Amino acid sequence: MFLQHFIHDGNDMSSxxxxxxxxxxxxxxxxxxxxxxxxYTMVYGVLGMINFAHGExxxxxxxxxxxxxxxFSSMWGAxxxxxxxxxxxxxxxxxxxxxxxxxxxxxxxxxKAHVLAPLTSAIGISTFLQYFIFLTVSRxxxxxxxxxxxxxxxxxxxxxxxxxxxxxxxxxxxxxVIMTGLYYxxxxxxxxxxxxxxxxxxxxxxxxGIPVNKVIAFTFILGSALAAVAGVMFSMYNNVLVxxxxxxxxxxxxxxxxxxxxxxxxxxxxxxxxxxxxxxLTTLSFGSEWNDVTTFGVLMLVLLLRPxxxxxxxxxxxx
Amino acid sequence: xxxxxxxxxxxxxxxxITFPFLWLQLQPDFTNNTITVGWAPTHGLQFFDDLLxxxxxxxxxxxxxxANRHWHWDAALTRNxxxxxxxxxxxxxxxxxxxxLVLCGPFLFSASTLGLFTNVGIYMLLALGLNITVGMTGLxxxxxxxxxxxxxxFFALGQQSISFFPWWLAAPLAFPLGGLVGxxxxxxxxxxxxxxxxIVTLGFAEAFRExxxxxDFTGGDQGVIIKTYALFRPILKINGGEMSYxxxxxxxxxxxxxxxxxxxxxxxxxxxxxxxxEVAAASVGVPVVQMKLLAFSLSAAIAAVAGVLSGAKDxxxxxxxxxxxxxxxxLAMVIxxxxxxxxGAMLGAALLYLVPEYLKRVSMLQDNAxxxxxxxxxxxxxxxxLADYRLLLFGAVMVLMMLYRPQxxxxxxxxxxxxxxx
Numbered sequence: 064m065f066l067q068h069f070i071h072d073g074n075d076m077s078s079x080x081x082x083x084x085x086x087x088x089x090x091x092x093x094x095x096x097x098x099x100x101x102x103y104t105m106v107y108g109v110l111g112m113i114n115f116a117h118g119e120x121x122x123x124x125x126x127x128x129x130x131x132x133x134x135f136s137s138m139w140g141a142x143x144x145x146x147x148x149x150x151x152x153x154x155x156x157x158x159x160x161x162x163x164x165x166x167x168x169x170x171x172x173x174x175k176a177h178v179l180a181p182l183t184s185a186i187g188i189s190t191f192l193q194y195f196i197f198l199t200v201s202r203x204x205x206x207x208x209x210x211x212x213x214x215x216x217x218x219x220x221x222x223x224x225x226x227x228x229x230x231x232x233x234x235x236x237x238x239x240v241i242m243t244g245l246y247y248x249x250x251x252x253x254x255x256x257x258x259x260x261x262x263x264x265x266x267x268x269x270x271x272g273i274p275v276n277k278v279i280a281f282t283f284i285l286g287s288a289l290a291a292v293a294g295v296m297f298s299m300y301n302n303v304l305v306x307x308x309x310x311x312x313x314x315x316x317x318x319x320x321x322x323x324x325x326x327x328x329x330x331x332x333x334x335x336x337x338x339x340x341x342x343x344l345t346t347l348s349f350g351s352e353w354n355d356v357t358t359f360g361v362l363m364l365v366l367l368l369r370p371x372x373x374x375x376x377x378x379x380x381x382x
Numbered sequence: 383x384x385x386x387x388x389x390x391x392x393x394x395x396x397x398x399i400t401f402p403f404l405w406l407q408l409q410p411d412f413t414n415n416t417i418t419v420g421w422a423p424t425h426g427l428q429f430f431d432d433l434l435x436x437x438x439x440x441x442x443x444x445x446x447x448x449a450n451r452h453w454h455w456d457a458a459l460t461r462n463x464x465x466x467x468x469x470x471x472x473x474x475x476x477x478x479x480x481x482x483l484v485l486c487g488p489f490l491f492s493a494s495t496l497g498l499f500t501n502v503g504i505y506m507l508l509a510l511g512l513n514i515t516v517g518m519t520g521l522x523x524x525x526x527x528x529x530x531x532x533x534x535x536f537f538a539l540g541q542q543s544i545s546f547f548p549w550w551l552a553a554p555l556a557f558p559l560g561g562l563v564g565x566x567x568x569x570x571x572x573x574x575x576x577x578x579x580x581i582v583t584l585g586f587a588e589a590f591r592e593x594x595x596x597x598d599f600t601g602g603d604q605g606v607i608i609k610t611y612a613l614f615r616p617i618l619k620i621n622g623g624e625m626s627y628x629x630x631x632x633x634x635x636x637x638x639x640x641x642x643x644x645x646x647x648x649x650x651x652x653x654x655x656x657x658x659x660e661v662a663a664a665s666v667g668v669p670v671v672q673m674k675l676l677a678f679s680l681s682a683a684i685a686a687v688a689g690v691l692s693g694a695k696d697x698x699x700x701x702x703x704x705x706x707x708x709x710x711x712x713l714a715m716v717i718x719x720x721x722x723x724x725x726g727a728m729l730g731a732a733l734l735y736l737v738p739e740y741l742k743r744v745s746m747l748q749d750n751a752x753x754x755x756x757x758x759x760x761x762x763x764x765x766x767x768l769a770d771y772r773l774l775l776f777g778a779v780m781v782l783m784m785l786y787r788p789q790x791x792x793x794x795x796x797x798x799x800x801x802x803x804x
Contacts, residue, residue: 113577130402133409133419141416160399167392169781177657180784182522182580183717187780190710194774199403199429209415310706314588317581352596359589366570366578 083225085343091231093339094238095300098293099316100323100331101245102162102286108326109262109282110174115185116165117290118313119192123161124291125298125308126200128154132211147211154291161192162287163280171276189310197306204305212299234296241289242332249328258282262326315342318362324375333373337361404429432767436775484631488624496627497695502735503630504692509715509731510637510724511684515579516713517721518645519677520657521572522580525587526712529560529682531704533689535594536560538606538699542599549694553633553687560686564679572674579678584706591704605700608693626695633691637684641724644680653677657722707773714776717783720790729792734776741769 099121106114131153135146169188173181215230249255260268261278269275297312298304319338323330338358345357365372402419404426409418487496508530515521536559537552567586571578594600644650652673655663664670693699702708715734720726744765747753757765783790 113580115580127402129408129417130406130419133417134402134406136416137418137420141414157399160395164396164399169785172785176784176788177520178577179516179520179522179721180788182577183713184781184784186524186710186713187777187782187784189777190773191777191781194771194777195400196403198771198774199425200408205408206410208410208417211416213415307706314581314584318585321578321581350596352592355585355592356589359585362582362585363570366574366582370570370574 081225082347084227085347086340087225087227087231089340089343090336091234091300091339092342093319093336094234095293095297096312096316096319096338097238097332097335098241098289098296099312100319100335101328102290103313103317103320104323104325104328104331105282105286107320108328109258109279110170110181112170112178112181113185113317113325114165114170114283114286115182115313115317116169116188116192117162117286118309118311118316119189120158120162120165120287120309121290121294121297121312121316122196122304122306122309123192124154124158124287124294125304126196126205127157128291128295128298129205129207129304132208141210143211143214150211151292151295154295155288158287158291158294159284162283162290166280166283171279189313193306193310201306204303207298207302207304209302212302215299216302230296230299234300237292237296241292245289245328254278254281315358318358321362321372322365324372327372327374330372330374432764432771434764435761435768436771438761481635485628487627487631493621493623496623498736498739500623500627500630500695501692502732503627503634504688504695505712505715505731505735506728507630507634507637507688507691508685508712509719509727510634510641511681511688512712513716513719513722513724513727514641514644514653514677514684515681516716517723517727518650518657519653519674521674521678522577523583523678523681523709524580524713525583525585525704525706525709526681526685527704527706527708528583528587528590529564529685530689530692530708531587531590531594531699531701532563532682533560533686534693534699534703535600535606535689536686537690537693538608539600541608542606549629549690552694553690556686556690557683560689561679561683563686564682565675567682568675568678572678573671584709587704587706587709591701595701601700603701605698605702607698609697626691630691630695633687637687638724638728645724649673649676654722710773710776714780717780717790720792721788723790723792726790726792730790734772738769738772741765741772 099117102117102120103114106112106117128150131150132146135142135149165188169184170181173184212230215233216228218229219226220229220232247255249258257268257273257278258281260271260273261275265275268278293312294309297308315338316335319334320331321334322337323332323334325331338361341357341361342351342354345351345354349357369375405421405423406419407422407425409420411417487499491499508526512523512526515523533556536556537547537549540547540552540555567582568579571582595603600606645653652663652668655666655668656670656673660670689699689703692703711734712731715730716727717730718734719728719730744753744762754762
């Protein structure tokens with residue numbers, strides 16, 4: 064019975080998978096969720112709003128990468144590494160552009176409005192983008208061109224009796240690099256200082272000469288580019304792109320952000336790892352179709368026991 | 383020119399980022415597992431062509447708005463409406479005229495129209511319920527359809543286990559049960575900021591849908607067939623469709639009455655205070671958590687009743703009832719119609735349900751002589767395709783409403799008179 068689910072889950076695990084391999088699968092899933100969760104948590108940290116359209120930015124990243132790969136292969140043929148690398152860059156640029164446009168159109172004017180307003184407008188953008196892709200690109204799922212992902216998914220590294228695919232290694236490596244970079248950016252650069260200042264108090268930040276609007280736009284651009292990286296990895300990992308993939312992954316990533324304490328960057332990563340592992344263990348013991356149910360259970364449990372998340376601090380609401 | 387520059391830049395930017403999706407097409411190559419991209423201009427042109435009626439309507443609205451700056455034709459609608467301040471049960475005098483008219487429906491409409499209006503009634507009930515949480519209390523709920531499906535499945539599974547379980551037993555039971563589910567769900571997250579409720583309800587709807595899809599006794603993707611009972615039929619001499627229409631209408635009236643009475647009670651005032659400023663409300667002694675829980679449980683309870691009615695009307699329930707699209711549709715209804723105004727929410731429900739339904743029917747009108755005479759040819763095809771675009775348009779409507787008319791078509795009149803005019 065278990066085997067069936069493993070096959071469904073693409074290259075999550077092969078037939079002879081051990082518990083360790085399943086855990087590695089869970090951690091690589093968690094790493095992808097972490098990249099998306101960072102976008103949620105950074106925007107929340109700076110603006111105090113939930114950017115529900117972030118999942119769709121992830122989805123845009125997935126699709127624009129495939130478009131770019133297709134375009135490049137019709138332009139100069141199918142060079143795997145070149146097209147994939149450029150595809151990733153294009154995906155990041157497109158996602159960043161969508162993230163910026165999203166902020167500019169739907170959120171900036173609503174910054175001082177009632178809490179409900181930007182939230183609703185985010186839902187609107189999310190629905191709009193989903194159905195935009197649904198109507199213009201494909202109503203069904205599109206397969207990621209396997210020609211480009213085969214090398215990554217079919218090759219394994221044998222390490223202490225465990226099989227790890229190149230793709231999983233890439234995901235983990237990229238996530239690690241990005242996390243380190245982000246940590247450095249936030250804590251050791253002028254931009255990071257501006258970011259933290261804006262998060263603390265927008266008015267004060269603007270009074271000391273920080274271009275608040277630019278900093279906020281930068282937050283959206285950065286988060287969106289990270290989501291695009293996750294999107295490309297995710298579409299290679301599951302070999303499939305759907306218009307509502309962003310909604311599903313976004314829900315998981317958002318749960319992860321809450322789990323770790325929303326607004327808290329290391330918390331988002333921790334939460335995402337927990338969600339990834341929960342999913343892997345659910346797949347092992349009940350089957351992957353119960354993933355949503357257990358994730359939801361974990362979310363409810365955290366909200367009951369530690370409402371501010373695992374690493375979150377209790378902050379008083381501002382009037 | 384300088385004034386137009388940001389707009390031009392914006393349009394250029396949007397054209398650039400939507401370019402590949404609109405004007406290019408993916409061409410998967412299944413033999414080599416690669417992919418190429420082809421130039422497909424008809425693709426993008428089709429998209430804009432289908433949306434043409436929307437652009438026409440948008441232009442008309444824009445012109446009307448421009449005109450309104452000089453002539454104020456809507457002044458009568460927006461003027462300080464003190465004449466309607468909490469006037470007891472006669473406040474909505476026109477409802478007492480509307481009620482008998484609505485109940486005459488079975489004599490006036492054909493069976494298919496009646497079925498359509500029954501669905502409108504069910505959506506109105508949903509919009510009314512969601513409006514309590516979103517419009518009156520200011521808490522976002524994203525998985526409202528979960529409670530709808532909960533009611534429907536409660537009815538369906540009750541019928542499977544008990545031999546006699548008609549809808550009029552299920553509906554009064556679904557009300558407290560739905561409320562209980564809402565209460566339990568709201569308990570952990572309503573102590574926190576409002577945003578958490580949105581995501582928890584969304585997760586609930588997803589988890590609920592997955593559960594009913596995966597369990598054996600809930601029938602999987604196919605759902606469950608419900609036996610519709612014919613107990614009242616011999617007495618009232620009406621058929622099933624007419625019966626569900628009449629009872630949906632009656633329950634809707636009851637719900638409107640209940641919600642309006644609550645809205646004009648201290649409870650409603652407390653909800654409004656929470657919406658305007660939670661901290662300030664708490665500081666003047668409003669029991670914020672209890673009031674939020676009450677609002678949310680009541681919403682959930684109304685949705686569960688709507689679920690029972692929907693199950694009784696259609697004769698089956700399925701996991702599709704708690705799709706995310708359903709929740710979004712109801713939310714769009716409330717936002718378009720008017721946040722905090724029950725009648726506005728119902729107006730939104732009627733508009734957003736009936737317009738796409740009639741658009742679908744337009745495709746069948748293609749060879750109707752009057753239709754072809756009245757509607758110019760370039761709009762005919764677009765109108766027929768427009769039903770496909772409804773979720774795209776709902777999304778756009780939600781954003782535009784938040785930007786330009788956050789109170790909806792009919793906003794909360796009380797909010798206007800009591801808060802904004804001071």
